[in-house]
Amino acid sequence: MERKIGVYICECGPNISEKIDIDKVIDAISPYEDVSVVEKFKLLCSADGKKFLEEQIKKNKLTHLVVAACSPKEHEKTFMEVCENAELNPYLFQLANIREQCAWITEDKNEATKKAIRLIKAAIGRVRYHSSLEKIEIDSIPDVLVIGGGIAGIEASLQLARPDRKVYLVEKTSSLGGLVKNFEKTFLGMKPVSDIVNEKIHEIEKNENIKVFTDSEVEEAIGFFGNFEVNIKRTNEETEPVELSVGAVILATGATLFNPEKNPEYGYGKFDNVLTSLDFEKMNLTGKILLKDGTTPKSVSIIHCVGRKDKEYCSEICCMYSLKFIRYLKDKLPNISVQNFYSDLVIPGKTDQKFYEETKEKNVDFIRSSNISVAKKGNQLNINYTDENNNKKSLLTDMIILSPALEPTNDASKIAEITGVSRDDEGFFAEEHEKLNPISTSTEGIYIVGCAKGPKNISDTIVQAEAASGKILSSLIPGRKLEPEVKTSYISESFCIGCKTCLSVCSYGAIIFDEAKKVSVVNEVICRGCGNCVAACPSGAATIKHFKFNQLYQELREAVK
Amino acid sequence: MNKLKGALIHVKSNIGNTIIDLLEKSIDKGIFDAVIVPMKVPAGDSFVYVLVKDKSLIKDGVPLPPTMFVQGAKAVSSVTRLGEGNMKIAAVIRPCETRATIELSKFGQTNLENFTIISMDCPGVLPTSDFLKDPEKNMEIFNEAVKNWDDKKMRPVCQICDKSSMVSGDLHIGTLGAKKDTCFIISNSEKGNDIAEKLGINLKDNLDSWQTQVKKLSEEKKKKRIKAHKELKSKVEGIDNLVESFSQCINCHNCMRVCPVCFCRLCYFDSDKVKHNADDYLTRAEIKGSMRFLPDTTLFQMGRMMHMSLYCVSCGACEDACSMDIPVAQIFSMIADQTQGLFDYVSGRSLDEPVPLVAYKKEELHEMEDAND
Numbered sequence: 017m018e019r020k021i022g023v024y025i026c027e028c029g030p031n032i033s034e035k036i037d038i039d040k041v042i043d044a045i046s047p048y049e050d051v052s053v054v055e056k057f058k059l060l061c062s063a064d065g066k067k068f069l070e071e072q073i074k075k076n077k078l079t080h081l082v083v084a085a086c087s088p089k090e091h092e093k094t095f096m097e098v099c100e101n102a103e104l105n106p107y108l109f110q111l112a113n114i115r116e117q118c119a120w121i122t123e124d125k126n127e128a129t130k131k132a133i134r135l136i137k138a139a140i141g142r143v144r145y146h147s148s149l150e151k152i153e154i155d156s157i158p159d160v161l162v163i164g165g166g167i168a169g170i171e172a173s174l175q176l177a178r179p180d181r182k183v184y185l186v187e188k189t190s191s192l193g194g195l196v197k198n199f200e201k202t203f204l205g206m207k208p209v210s211d212i213v214n215e216k217i218h219e220i221e222k223n224e225n226i227k228v229f230t231d232s233e234v235e236e237a238i239g240f241f242g243n244f245e246v247n248i249k250r251t252n253e254e255t256e257p258v259e260l261s262v263g264a265v266i267l268a269t270g271a272t273l274f275n276p277e278k279n280p281e282y283g284y285g286k287f288d289n290v291l292t293s294l295d296f297e298k299m300n301l302t303g304k305i306l307l308k309d310g311t312t313p314k315s316v317s318i319i320h321c322v323g324r325k326d327k328e329y330c331s332e333i334c335c336m337y338s339l340k341f342i343r344y345l346k347d348k349l350p351n352i353s354v355q356n357f358y359s360d361l362v363i364p365g366k367t368d369q370k371f372y373e374e375t376k377e378k379n380v381d382f383i384r385s386s387n388i389s390v391a392k393k394g395n396q397l398n399i400n401y402t403d404e405n406n407n408k409k410s411l412l413t414d415m416i417i418l419s420p421a422l423e424p425t426n427d428a429s430k431i432a433e434i435t436g437v438s439r440d441d442e443g444f445f446a447e448e449h450e451k452l453n454p455i456s457t458s459t460e461g462i463y464i465v466g467c468a469k470g471p472k473n474i475s476d477t478i479v480q481a482e483a484a485s486g487k488i489l490s491s492l493i494p495g496r497k498l499e500p501e502v503k504t505s506y507i508s509e510s511f512c513i514g515c516k517t518c519l520s521v522c523s524y525g526a527i528i529f530d531e532a533k534k535v536s537v538v539n540e541v542i543c544r545g546c547g548n549c550v551a552a553c554p555s556g557a558a559t560i561k562h563f564k565f566n567q568l569y570q571e572l573r574e575a576v577k
Numbered sequence: 578m579n580k581l582k583g584a585l586i587h588v589k590s591n592i593g594n595t596i597i598d599l600l601e602k603s604i605d606k607g608i609f610d611a612v613i614v615p616m617k618v619p620a621g622d623s624f625v626y627v628l629v630k631d632k633s634l635i636k637d638g639v640p641l642p643p644t645m646f647v648q649g650a651k652a653v654s655s656v657t658r659l660g661e662g663n664m665k666i667a668a669v670i671r672p673c674e675t676r677a678t679i680e681l682s683k684f685g686q687t688n689l690e691n692f693t694i695i696s697m698d699c700p701g702v703l704p705t706s707d708f709l710k711d712p713e714k715n716m717e718i719f720n721e722a723v724k725n726w727d728d729k730k731m732r733p734v735c736q737i738c739d740k741s742s743m744v745s746g747d748l749h750i751g752t753l754g755a756k757k758d759t760c761f762i763i764s765n766s767e768k769g770n771d772i773a774e775k776l777g778i779n780l781k782d783n784l785d786s787w788q789t790q791v792k793k794l795s796e797e798k799k800k801k802r803i804k805a806h807k808e809l810k811s812k813v814e815g816i817d818n819l820v821e822s823f824s825q826c827i828n829c830h831n832c833m834r835v836c837p838v839c840f841c842r843l844c845y846f847d848s849d850k851v852k853h854n855a856d857d858y859l860t861r862a863e864i865k866g867s868m869r870f871l872p873d874t875t876l877f878q879m880g881r882m883m884h885m886s887l888y889c890v891s892c893g894a895c896e897d898a899c900s901m902d903i904p905v906a907q908i909f910s911m912i913a914d915q916t917q918g919l920f921d922y923v924s925g926r927s928l929d930e931p932v933p934l935v936a937y938k939k940e941e942l943h944e945m946e947d948a949n950d
């Protein structure tokens with residue numbers, strides 16, 4: 017095949033032209049094999065630049081295109097679109113990064129020019145061996161599966177449901193509402209919350225685009241963004257699982273409290289009137305704060321950070337709801353004395369701090385302490401502790417509220433296994449990137465919201481539910497076809513030895529094993545082209561399209577020659 | 578890892594016959610349906626692995642043959658490469674063959690579900706070319722060497738083998754440290770314990786004398802190994818020496834074909850991927866001034882080294898098969914010690930040890946990081 021490679025060098029205004037002698041680069045590249053045209057342009061990503069490129073490709077009947085410009089992160093897609101417009105397969109194009117990796121990192125114009133020549137030669141060496149890759153399109157299903165009927169799942173379901181998008185909301189308990197439905201008020205605003213949650217549940221119930229499955233669990237979820245096959249099973253009935261197809265999945269499985277019985281020094285489960293924060297929320301919601309014997313407590317102690325040492329992380333919300341408890345107590349029993357035993361107070365943000373200052377004024381003790389242990393003394397509870405000055409002290413109280421750490425719900429591991437979403441060191445679902453992709457997971461189309469990815473307050477949970485809904489609404493549009501990754505991996509049947517190593521390293525569940533042929537097979541629609549299988553394959557059977565051995569070899573050869 | 582358990586038993590005439598006896602008894606008791614054991618070929622000049630179903634033929638087995646014509650792991654793998662069978666089979670193979678079998682099992686190239694591996698303290702094997710010069714005489718030389726644990730005539734890698742008593746199969750016959758007319762039966766797995774129980778062998782004896790002797794021998798060999806590798810390194814280190822070392826390679830790929838852990842179905846170097854068009858060769862000749870043919874012989878060796886050194890068990894089969902007398906096994910054993918050492922990995926030590934390519938550790942290989950970081 018006769019190759020006609022066009023090389024276009026972008027001056028990027030002064031960004032590249034000031035640091036690289038572009039004319040010298042053109043002289044060096046021009047005589048190169050298969051190169052039929054080398055040109056420079058002021059700004060190739062501009063409207064004029066794109067038009068120029070498109071005309072050049074057509075006019076010179078180019079078979080391959082090399083653009084020497086900025087990082088592929090910046091404009092690879094731009095130039096691939098130009099190729100498409102000029103009817104050149106966009107994968108017959110290679111971008112040489114002579115800005116970030118060259119012009120911007122040195123003051124030495126001579127060296128920068130030499131490196132630019134190498135990088136462009138490497139791109140030419142590589143592009144020669146590129147093959148056309150064709151886009152594929154698949155139908156997508158706009159419906160969404162939401163796992164977990166707490167505030168996160170409720171909010172996401174309400175955001176997503178519409179006539180052309182069904183939502184299936186699966187809750188393992190018998191009712192919706194999660195932890196939040198037990199809360200009388202929210203912290204900061206001290207606004208009623210359980211009523212609002214009940215309203216939202218009512219809205220869900222009357223919304224005909226939301227189908228709620230209570231007492232149910234997801235048994236299976238196989239597939240890929242736009243097309244997951246899901247099985248839902250009722251937990252206490254011997255019925256056949258319900259089979260559904262959805263385009264996206266939201267994990268909103270929430271969190272649960274660390275069991276304080278694991279730290280027996282707090283006396284939970286041993287002594288009366290030692291409650292967890294959730295026990296106390298529930299009691300408060302009844303409107304009456306009472307001791308076991310039916311009398312009203314005169315003093316209450318709140319112990320923070322229960323289980324923090326075991327879990328090795330701060331649960332973020334306990335300090336704030338502990339302050340809220342003080343408000344509950346003072347509102348209902350104005351004369352009550354309240355002590356807070358804490359090791360560190362975590363009160364971030366502009367409004368939280370104010371809430372703390374205001375709560376502190378209500379004649380409450382904040383005692384920084386360690387080595388807390390609880391014993392029974394008469395009808396009361398005795399808290400032994402070491403204070404900030406290392407003095408051993410004790411205090412008598414009527415009631416103790418423990419603020420335990422939050423931990424993943426016990427079905428998290430099963431859901432992780434079913435969906436293939438990995439978990440972090442603490443057992444919560446792991447996001448794709450903690451800062452840049454905080455609600456996405458390694459599997460496209462599966463999102464995590466709320467406490468399922470770590471302790472979180474209600475407003476952050478709502479924000480995440482809205483964010484995940486936004487992602488789904490903008491990408492999973494009814495009727496629109498999906499374009500899966502084309503730079504996928506494939507496994508050579510003649511090289512594959514059937515060791516299944518690739519199955520164990522594939523993050524996307526994209527590889528299946530053909531038992532008849534004893535070889536691994538990649539499902540190209542699920543494969544995201546990460547390259548794990550290529551790196552791990554002991555017999556060199558796995559290859560990624562567009563990163564073939566020969567393409568890399570030729571690129572490297574030119575770069576180091 | 579399993580704690581070794583063992584029993585001291587009486588040896589009838591020689592170790593070989595004791596193993597044969599055990600196999601026969603096991604067949605009688607229905608523990609195994611068949612055995613894989615080396616046998617002498619009718620011509621008397623070679624030994625092959627035979628899958629024996631007829632109990633009366635087991636007596637012809639030679640559990641400790643003087644040479645290794647076929648690496649035992651290849652025999653075991655041939656039987657179960659396509660999955661476990663219904664038959665319970667015992668294979669009598671050497672420790673390096675056992676280790677290669679374990680590696681193959683990690684890559685799904687053999688299925689050990691219904692297999693019991695029986696190994697023994699290994700005195701080494703004679704190079705096949707030496708053996709073939711006079712099989713009868715060499716059989717005597719080998720038997721004599723076994724008695725005195727003398728490795729001077731064995732394969733060069735056997736002479737520096739520090740894992741000749743490594744137990745990684747199910748049962749192991751220990752002769753080191755055992756008094757005259759006795760040997761140890763050592764179990765390394767539940768399967769092994771089970772078989773011993775069915776055979777009425779009580780695994781309660783003290784293994785100290787065997788372990789002490791194994792440790793002593795292994796330490797001596799380790800010293801020899803380090804010394805030999807050091808000398809070898811000076812000869813092959815650097816690109817010029819490396820090319821020189823493999824300069825006689827005729828690209829026959831014998832080393833690859835006999836290698837027990839060369840598990841690829843199709844060798845990359847046998848595939849069309851290494852066949853280039855004339856223009857490519859011309860370009861290469863132009864860059865270097867000239868180009869030798871057959872091309873890429875050193876590349877083949879290095880490619881194989883890159884693939885296999887993590888799993889190499891230093892059995893020496895490649896070197897025996899090399900018609901050009903290139904010390905392939907010695908070079909591979911040196912590289913293997915280093916690459917496996919990087920990952921604290923010993924090929925074939927245990928079935929439970931994942932191969933380094935898939936074992937993810939958060940903290941490792943800091944020594945490979947840029948010193949300026």
